[in-house]
Amino acid sequence: xxxxxxxxxYTMQGTDxxxxxxDAFYSNGASPLAIVxxxxxxxxxxxxxxxxxxxxxxxxxxxxPPVIRRAMSFHDALFGDIATIEGVLGERAENAIxxxxxxxxxxxxxxxxxxLTDLLALRSPFALVDARMQKHRVTPDYRGLARVTVGLGxxxxxxxxxxxxxxxxxxRNGGIVADGATAVxxxxxxxxxxxxxxxxxxxxxxxxxxxxxxxxxxxxxxxVLGHLDGAPVHAPxxxxxxxxxxxxxxxxxxxxxxxxxxxxxxxxxxxMDERGRAIAEATVSAIKIVAARKSAVGLASHAxxx
Numbered sequence: 001x002x003x004x005x006x007x008x009x010y011t012m013q014g015t016d017x018x019x020x021x022x023d024a025f026y027s028n029g030a031s032p033l034a035i036v037x038x039x040x041x042x043x044x045x046x047x048x049x050x051x052x053x054x055x056x057x058x059x060x061x062x063x064x065p066p067v068i069r070r071a072m073s074f075h076d077a078l079f080g081d082i083a084t085i086e087g088v089l090g091e092r093a094e095n096a097i098x099x100x101x102x103x104x105x106x107x108x109x110x111x112x113x114x115x116l117t118d119l120l121a122l123r124s125p126f127a128l129v130d131a132r133m134q135k136h137r138v139t140p141d142y143r144g145l146a147r148v149t150v151g152l153g154x155x156x157x158x159x160x161x162x163x164x165x166x167x168x169x170x171x172r173n174g175g176i177v178a179d180g181a182t183a184v185x186x187x188x189x190x191x192x193x194x195x196x197x198x199x200x201x202x203x204x205x206x207x208x209x210x211x212x213x214x215x216x217x218x219x220x221x222x223x224v225l226g227h228l229d230g231a232p233v234h235a236p237x238x239x240x241x242x243x244x245x246x247x248x249x250x251x252x253x254x255x256x257x258x259x260x261x262x263x264x265x266x267x268x269x270x271x272m273d274e275r276g277r278a279i280a281e282a283t284v285s286a287i288k289i290v291a292a293r294k295s296a297v298g299l300a301s302h303a304x305x306x
Contacts, residue, residue: 025100025123031056032126033103035119035146038062039111041072042152042168043131045276046283047109048088053284055127056103058110058119059090062132065255068243071215071270076246077111085272096122120145127287130156133168135185148290150283154185164286166279174278176286190275193239193263200260201236203228206253209245216269217241225258235260240267 034055036047039062047057059074067075074090077083083090093099093110099122102110112119119125128146130139135154141161142149151162158165158179167175169183170190189196211226219225223235225244228251243259245251261267272280 025056025104031103033058033123034127034129035060035116035125037116037128037130038132039073039075039078040067040131040133041069041273042133042276042279043129044073044075044085044090044109045272045280046129046131046152047074047090048085048272049277049280049284050127050129051088051107051109058093058099058103058112058122060116060119061111061113062134064132064134064137064252066245066249066251068245068256068259069269070243070246072243072268072273072276074109074111078113079246083111116145129283130162147294148287150286150290151182152279152283154182157181163290166282166286168279170275173275174282176282176289178289192242192261193266195237195262199237199239199242199262201225201233201257203251203253203255203257205229207231207251209247209249209251209257211244211247213241213244215241215244219260228257233257237262239263240269242267242269 032055034050034057036043036057036059039059043059047059050057061078067073070076074083074085077090077092080092088107088109090109090111091102093102093112099110099112102108125146127148127150128142129150129152130142131152133153139151139155139161143163149163151165153168156162156165158177165177165182167173167177167182172183189200192199207229209226209228213225218240219235220238221235224232225235226233237260239260239262241258242261245257251257261269
């Protein structure tokens with residue numbers, strides 16, 4: 001039914017998607033679909049690894065929490081910006097037709113503002129990865145929506161709201177949880193150049209954020225990086241801007257607004273870092289584990305072409 005609706009929309013709207021793209025997306029030999037919830041740097045690292053592993057990947061944006069490490073993620077593709085990580089291009093897709101066309105290509109990730117329900121109507125996913133990193137929210141049970149469901153970070157319990165989980169806590173980063181619950185968030189930030197939580201600025205209240213500052217810019221402690229509802233926000237330490245919310249973003253209270261990397265020449269604000277890579281690799285392994293456990297050997301071997 002979803003395919004029929006998509007085809008009718010295609011013929012009515014007169015888009016430039018060819019029959020070849022449409023047929024490729026729905027053919028028996030099409031790459032298995034993976035849906036990644038979130039557009040942050042961890043979700044994006046997962047999307048890259050799943051793409052390399054042979055999946056067609058669609059990322060579903062969630063506004064909470066706001067994304068600040070934007071040059072390490074596909075997030076800015078939502079605004080029409082170029083977003084490339086390790087040779088994989090993230091592109092905005094506003095509807096089912098654009099997703100089908102985009103994912104019929106190679107080394108592409110569809111980044112969409114569509115809801116999960118809209119993506120589920122497009123095609124049945126092989127894998128669903130919740131990478132939103134919502135540390136203080138109730139996590140829904142998505143089991144049954146895909147052959148394999150993976151939860152990243154706190155608030156996941158195997159066989160309760162996911163099939164398998166991956167730790168994101170610094171001391172357990174990339175650990176696969178096949179039974180029980182993931183570690184509870186403790187508010188401790190991992191160390192970068194010997195600096196933890198002090199390198200972040202958190203919003204004290206909700207408001208509209210404005211900033212002229214670019215990612216990677218060198219700043220000094222006390223420098224005004226922007227204004228939240230007119231109130232100046234200062235750099236907490238010396239360093240390079242590793243993360244900062246996009247100009248014009250509506251920010252809730254109590255979330256990360258920006259991050260400064262104090263490591264000088266070793267600072268990293270673009271691409272994939274070692275933390276994201278470890279979590280992404282563990283996620284691919286976790287999907288394999290569950291696929292094998294569910295006796296989906298044929299589908300699993302089809303999904304992982306590398």
